[in-house]
Amino acid sequence: MQAVYFQQLTQDLKQQGTGTPQLILDLARYHANLEMVQSKLATAQLKPRLVVKSLACMQLLQVASEKLKTERFMVFHLPHLSDLLSRFKQADILLGKPMPVQAVQQFYQNRSDLNVSYPPTHIQWLVDDLERLQQYLQLAQQFKLCLNINLEIDVGLHRGGVSHPEQFSALLELIRQHPNFLQLSGLMGYDAHVAKLPKVLKSPEKSYQQSQQTYQRYKTILQQQFPELWQADLCFNGGGSPTFMQHCQQSVCNDLAFGSVLLKPRDFELDLLSAFHCALWIAAPILKILPYSQIPGLEVLNRLPHRYKAAFIYGGYWQADYIYPEKSQPHALYGRSSNQEMVQIPKHCAVSTDDYVFLRPLQSEAVIPQFARLYAYHEGRLTAWETCRE
Ligand SMILES: Cc1ncc(COP(=O)(O)O)c(C=O)c1O
Numbered sequence: 001m002q003a004v005y006f007q008q009l010t011q012d013l014k015q016q017g018t019g020t021p022q023l024i025l026d027l028a029r030y031h032a033n034l035e036m037v038q039s040k041l042a043t044a045q046l047k048p049r050l051v052v053k054s055l056a057c058m059q060l061l062q063v064a065s066e067k068l069k070t071e072r073f074m075v076f077h078l079p080h081l082s083d084l085l086s087r088f089k090q091a092d093i094l095l096g097k098p099m100p101v102q103a104v105q106q107f108y109q110n111r112s113d114l115n116v117s118y119p120p121t122h123i124q125w126l127v128d129d130l131e132r133l134q135q136y137l138q139l140a141q142q143f144k145l146c147l148n149i150n151l152e153i154d155v156g157l158h159r160g161g162v163s164h165p166e167q168f169s170a171l172l173e174l175i176r177q178h179p180n181f182l183q184l185s186g187l188m189g190y191d192a193h194v195a196k197l198p199k200v201l202k203s204p205e206k207s208y209q210q211s212q213q214t215y216q217r218y219k220t221i222l223q224q225q226f227p228e229l230w231q232a233d234l235c236f237n238g239g240g241s242p243t244f245m246q247h248c249q250q251s252v253c254n255d256l257a258f259g260s261v262l263l264k265p266r267d268f269e270l271d272l273l274s275a276f277h278c279a280l281w282i283a284a285p286i287l288k289i290l291p292y293s294q295i296p297g298l299e300v301l302n303r304l305p306h307r308y309k310a311a312f313i314y315g316g317y318w319q320a321d322y323i324y325p326e327k328s329q330p331h332a333l334y335g336r337s338s339n340q341e342m343v344q345i346p347k348h349c350a351v352s353t354d355d356y357v358f359l360r361p362l363q364s365e366a367v368i369p370q371f372a373r374l375y376a377y378h379e380g381r382l383t384a385w386e387t388c389r390e
Pocket of ligand 1: 051054074096097190238239240241242257258259260261
């Protein structure tokens, strides 16, 4: 099945490809993943928020946005913010990490230099501690703005954010004192540790429940001790991909961030995500094929029987696994190369120069920006989509 698929893709690339490494999106699989997400969200009280760094291509985001009927995005990189604002007029953007105040200043500076009136867009700046909130307050006063502030809470990942109630109250107090410049827009608690902890330490069910309890404790403090900051439309964001299914079953959040699951690179090959398909490949042309690998200085090995031939490909050393031809792999002694990587291919495989090898990225966020274009592959046709490279 996999062989037939990649042989067909090879034929299509030979006719329409660029003869250079290409990043391929299987559009049918992407749609199937979107449909799966849609069906799971249908019964949950959660609004979908697309993680831009994991889907860093405006057309990829556009397809997902239309299918899931959402213009909610989570942004991690300042240039992505401007790209989104010009494309999605109703965008509701939550920053996924606390931006240095200098970056926020740059953003508002550029927008006023361009003399663009601030769009009615909703940007929620993520704040993790008091010092940063004070910096943002000063900036809001300087630019005569009221900034939407979303507070990062530590629900067990221990990547910073609010980690105890006193710290939380101090942040809320400062917001309460400056209603003209700061407005609380919600909370964000990322639970990536849930699926990553070794099961012997804690089961994913248990660590999910604990992270949810922590989240709920902060919500309760907010509602009971700061009722004037509590509003019906606060954004309680959680996620992302590894806990997508758990949130859909039961969640204290009302806003769920995810991105990678829609492309399912190898790092997301998890039991809980078995209903999703990998939709992203790297295709790299084979430049040369030698009957077997020859290791400089170890020519003595040449006389041994060989199970693999040695192909040299265009490019290499991506954060990706070789997946076709099956059982292909880099050589442990020859080493990796980003220019012309040697790949060992089982001897019986009928491949030749100008054929392609295929790799499955480990992550989409690391790999997409390495390519200027993503090629949407659908019914034998390849269509180029620009990626967000900056
Ligand atoms: C704050 C936050 N939320 C959600 C996500 C989930 O993104 P993805 O679903 O692409 O893994 C991430 C990923 O880094 C994140 O940092």
